[in-house]
Amino acid sequence: MVDTTMEKNPRIGVFICHCGTNIAGSVDVKGLVEYAKTLPNVAFATDYQYVCSTPGQKIITDAISEHKLTGTVVAACSPRLHEPTFRTATKEGGLNPFRFEMANIREQNSWVHMHDREAATEKAKDAVRMAVAKASLLQDLEVKTVPVEKAALIVGAGVAGMQAALDLGNAGIKTYLVEKNPTIGGRMSQLDKTFPTLDCSQCILTPKMVDVYRNPNIELMTYSEVEAVEGYIGNFDVTIRKKARGVISMEEAEAKGIKGGGCNGCGDCEPVCPVIKPNPFEMGMKPRKAIYIYHPQVVPLLYTVDFDSCIKCGLCVEACGEKKAIDLEMMDEFVKLKIGTVIIATGYELFPVEKKTEWGYKQFDNVVTSLEFERLICASGPTGGNVIRPSDGQKPKKIGFVLCAGSRDNTGVGKPYCSRFCCMYSLKHAHQIIEKIPGATPYLFYMDIRSFGKMYEEFYYRIQDEGAKFIRGRVSNILEDPATKNLHVYTEDTLLGRPVDVELDMVVLAAAVQPMEGADTVRKLFGVSCSQDGWMLEAHPKLNPCGTTTAGVYLAGVCQGPKDIPDAVAQAEGAASVASIPLHRGFVELEPYFAQCIEEKCAGCGMCVNLCPYQALSLVEKEGRRLMQVTEAKCKGCGTCGGFCPGGAIWMQHFATPQIVAQIDAFLLGGEQ
Amino acid sequence: MAKAKGYSDPKMEEKLRDRYYYRTDSNPEFSKRIRDISQTVSHMCYQCGTCTGSCPSAPRSSYRIRLFMRRNVMGLEDEALTDPDLWLCTTCYSCTDRCPRDIAPTDVIMAMRNLAAERDIIPVNFLKTVQAIYTTGHGVPNNDVNRAARQRLGLEREPPTVHKYKQYLPGIQKILDHYGLKARADKIVAEAEKHA
C-alpha cells in the first residue's frame, strides 16, 4: 500500500555553498542566505565555504538535530556530483536520506552566468525556493537491496576484452566472453609489431589467447553476438546468438556421441573447398575458402563455414570424413545467460578513408591503409613480410606516411578527434621499413607528432635518428603517375614555407579510427550513451572512466575512445575491477524511485502496463476489481507510467506529482510578487 | 628551385620561380657531410624554434637559423649555401646552449660555411683576414700609431709574437699553403674587387 502522506509542518534547513569563488564569485551568497530565511518552511539557513568538506557536512548534521529539521536543501554544485555526499550527511543527522534536495547553483548558474551577478543571484533564489518547496514534501524512502548473479559478460574479445575476462576469471568469477568473429584476439592479432618496444604483437598476444581459452572460469563464445538484454545491475538476462558455424568442436562431438570426432583444426576441409573469398583478417589481401580459419594461431582452433558464400557442395564433409565435424545444415542458436555485470569492449575499425577522395585510396594501387600495411609487413601476412608495392610487386624505396588521415577533420567527412595512436604506429612503420628495406626512406607527413606515452618521445627520437624524414604539413592531395604508378604527394613544408611535391613509391594512410560496426547496436542494447563523436560515453571522464550511466555496465578499450594497447589494457583491468565489486558484494542497492499504485484512484484500465519498457507493471484482481501492481525489482523509476496515468493513480516515489507541481508553483508563483 | 622559365625580366623570373621542393633539389649527402664536419646530431632537429628565438641576429634580419637546420635535414644544399643570411651568425652559441635536442646549431652553421667555402662562396672580409695573417701572422696587425703607444706604455714596439720573431712566419705560411688558402683568397678577393 502506497504511502502518500507528507510532512504537515515541514522544517527545512538550507545550506548554501560558496565553492570558493566558483559560486560566490558570481552569486551574492550572503543575500541568498537572507532570502532563504524568508521562505516558507525554512527553519534555518546558512552558508559555508565548502559545504562538501567535513566541517561543511557537520554543519548539516548538527543543524538537523538543533533545529529539528524535517528536510535539508543544499544549494551548491550539480546533484550528479554531490547528491550522495549530502544524502549521507542528512542520514547521519538522523533524517531519512531521501529528505534531501539539491539546488544546482554552480554548473547551471554561476558557471554559465559568470558576468551577470544580479541575474545569477535571482536565478539562485528561484532555485533555492523550488528546492525548498520540493524538500517540504519529501518522504522517507527505503533503499531496496537485490541479490547479484555472480557472473560477468564481456562483449568483444580483443586485447581489452581478453584482459578483463582473465582478471575476472582469475578472481573466481564466472565470465562469459562473447566475440562476433570466429577467433579471439581482435585488432592486436592483426598487428605486426607494437610500439615503442617493438614486441611482436602475435607473440605477446597468443599466450594470452591460450590463457583465456584454458581459464576454467571463462566461457568463450566466439562467432556469437548479443541479441537481447533485459533486467538491471546484478540481474541482467542476456540472450546470445550463437551464429551457425557449420563446424562442431571436439567437445560438442563427444556430447553428441561421435567418438574422436569434431574439428581438430587439421585443415583437410580447406583445400577441397571450391569457393574463394577475400580474408578479412588480411584486409582482403589474401584469399580464404568458404570453410576457413583466419590464421594459424586462432583460438579456438575451429574451422568456420561462411554460409553466405558456401555452395553446399559437400566436398568438405567428405574430406572431414569420420570426424564428422562439419554440419552444413546448422542453424543459429540462442543461449540465455544470467549476468551480474557487463563489460563492453567492442573496439574499433578504420574510418573508410576512401571518402577523403583527395588521397586516392581505392583509386591508386599504391595507396594503402595502415592496417593493410601492418599485414604487408607482417611475417605471417599475405606477402610473408615482404613489403611490396601492390601495383607491381616491387620493393618500395620511398614510402610516405600520411598522418591525421581523416582525424582532426571538421568537414563532416572525417573525424574531429585525434585518433591518438597513429603517430606512434607510423613511427613504428617508418622504423620497420628502414630495418627491412636497405636504403629505403620513410617520409612522415604530419601536423604534430603526439608521442605522449611512456618511452614514446624517446621512440620518436630514435626513428628520427634512424633517418626518417619528417615533413610538417597535412597532405593536400595525392596524384598517381599513370606510367610508373608512382605517387606525387602534395603539401606545404610549413617549416620551409614552400609547397612540396614528393614523388613516392607507396603511400600509407594512417586512417582515423571509428567505433566498430555494430557497436552502436550493442550500446543501445545496454542503454549506454555515446559522446558527440560516437564513442561510448563514460560516466565521468576523469573520476569514473570505466563506468557508464547504466549501473552494472562498464567500458574497456577503444569502444570508449581511441587508445593504444597499454591504455586499453589498463582500462580493461580497471573495468574488471569495478565490475567485480557488485559481484563480490553479492547485492546491490537500487534507488527507490519506484512507481506505486494509489489503489483508490486506479481504474484498472491497464494502459500503463504496455507503456512500461521493463514489464514491471501488471493488472491483478484484488477485492473484486482490477488494479495495477508494480514489481519493484523490475521498475527502474523512469516514471513513464506516472506521466501518463489518466487518473493520476500512479505515485512516483521522490518524483511524485505534488512534489513536482510544488516546484513549478514555487518558481512561477512564489517569486517577488 | 630548378626550372628556369625564360622570362627576360630577371625580377619576374625570380617572382615566378618554381618553388616546389623536388627531389632533384635535395642532396641527402649534404646532411651527412654537415654531421661529419659539425660533429653534432644535426639531423635530429625537430624545428621547435628555440634557436631562432635565442639568436641576436634573427630580430634584425631575415636570418632564421631554424630554417638552415631544416634545409640541412631536407638536404637543400644549394638553398642553404647560396643564402647570404648564412653569414649573419655571430657564433654566440646561445642557440647551442638552449637547444632541447642537444644539437649545436652554431656548429651546423659553421659546417655549412665550410661547405660554401668549398664552392668559393666566402665573403671577402673573411679572406682579407686570411691575407693579413699570411703576410704578418696577425689578423689585426700592428701599426705605427700603436707602436708609438706601446713604447709610451713601456712595451716593446713589436709584441713578442710573430711580429717580433719573424722567423716563425714561414711556418704559418706553410700551413696556409698546405691548404692552398692564400692562393684561393687572392683569387676570390681579386675577382670581387674587379666586380666592385
Added chain:
Amino acid sequence: MREYAFFLGCIAPNRYPGCESAAIRTSRKLGIELLPLEGASCCPAPGAFGSIDLKIWYAMAARNLVLAEKMKKDIALLCNGCYKSIWDVNHKLKHNDELRDGVNEVLKEIDMEFKGTIDVWHLIELYYDPKIVGVDKVRDSVVHPLTRTRIGVHYGCHLVKPKKEHHFGDSENPMWIEELVGALGAEPIQYRKKMQCCGAGGGVRGYDIAHSLDITNEKMINLHEAKADAVTEVCPFCQLQFDRGQIEIKEKFGKYWGLPVLHYSELLGLAQGMSPAELGLDLHAVDCTPFLKKIL
C-alpha cells in the same frame, strides 16, 4: 709565482696595448708571471677561419699550442676569441685522435707535433679560482677602490658558451665576474640581456657592419637604461666592438652613447693604482674621463 705562457692574440697588443701591460703588471701582484710566448700568431680568428675551413683553424691554433708545449707552460690569455680558438682546439685535439693525427700531419711539415701536454686558461678564471688567486686576493691587492661606480659586466660569448663544453657553469645569468668587479670596490649592476652577444663575432662585423652595430646598439640601450657608468669585458674584440662601435653607431645611427669600455685588466690596473696614462686609456675611442672623474 706561477708562470704561464702569455698568449697575446692580435687586438690587445696591436690596438689596446694597455690591456697587455695591465695584464702583465696586475697579474704579477697576484702571483702570476706572464711570460712571452715567442712566435705566437693570430689564434686564428675563430669566426673567420672556422667559417672557411675548420681543419685550417685546428692546424693554425695547434701551432700556437705547440709553442707553449715547448715552453712546458700552460697558456694564459685575455681574449674570449683566443680562448675559443686555443682552448677549444686544445680540448678537441686532446680528445679526438683522428683530428689530432690530421693536424699533426700538417704540423710535421714545419717540424712540429701537437702532444697535448698543456692546459689553456683565461686570465679571468685564474683570478677567480681560489686555488690560484681568488676574489679575496684580488680585493687585497686593491689600493684605490673604484667606489661610487656602477659597472655593467659583459661576459662575452666564447668564454662561457657553449656551457656544456666549457666549465663555467650556467651561461644564462653567471655572476662570478660581478664578484671580481665587486672586489674592486665598484658596484656591479644587472641589465637586460646581459648575456647577449656584442655583435662582432662570426665575421659579422666585417660582413655587415650595420647589422653588427645594431646588436651592439641594443647592448648600449640596455646598459644606458641600467645607468651604467662603464661596461667591462674580458675580450679585446668585444672591447673593440663596444668602444670603436660607439663611434660607428654615432656615424651610422646618429646616436652617441659615450659609455666608457674597460677590459677587466684595465679596471684592475686602476684599482691597483696604475694611472690612466699607464693603461693607455687615452687610446680608447670613447672618452673615459667621466668615469675616471668618478673614481679619482
Added chain:
Amino acid sequence: MAEEFKPKILGIVCNWCSYAGADLAGSARTQYPPDIRIVRMMCTGRLDPLFVMKAFVDGADGVLVSGCHFGDCHYLEGNYKAAKRMFLLKSLLRGIGIEDKRLRMTFVSASEGAKWAKVVEDVVKTIDELGPSPLREMAK
C-alpha cells in the same frame, strides 16, 4: 515606460542526458541567458501533461522539455512517450489561445554542453519575440 520583459521559462529535463548536458555546459563555462529554471526528472517519460499546463496557468512564458536523443533513452523509450505527449500539449495550447511555439522539446545528450547553451539561447529568443504569455497578461 514599460518594464523590461524578463521571460519566465520552465525547463523540464531528464537526469541522464539533458541535465548532464547542462552540467557540461557549466563545466565548459559556456555562457547562456539566465532566464530558465530547471526541474529535474529521471526521464522525460515522466512528463505529465499536467506539469506543462500548470506552468502556463501559473504564468510561464515558455516551457522547454529536453531529453535524450531517440534511441539513446536511458529507459529505452521514455523520450518517445514524451514526444508523443508534445503533440497533444501543443494542440491543447493552441486551443486555449497560447502560441504552441512557447512549448518546445529538444534532444540534448550528456556530451552536448554547447548544444544545451544554444538550445536555451534559442528558446529565450523565441519567447522574447513572442513577448509575455497571454495568460500572464490576463492575470494582471
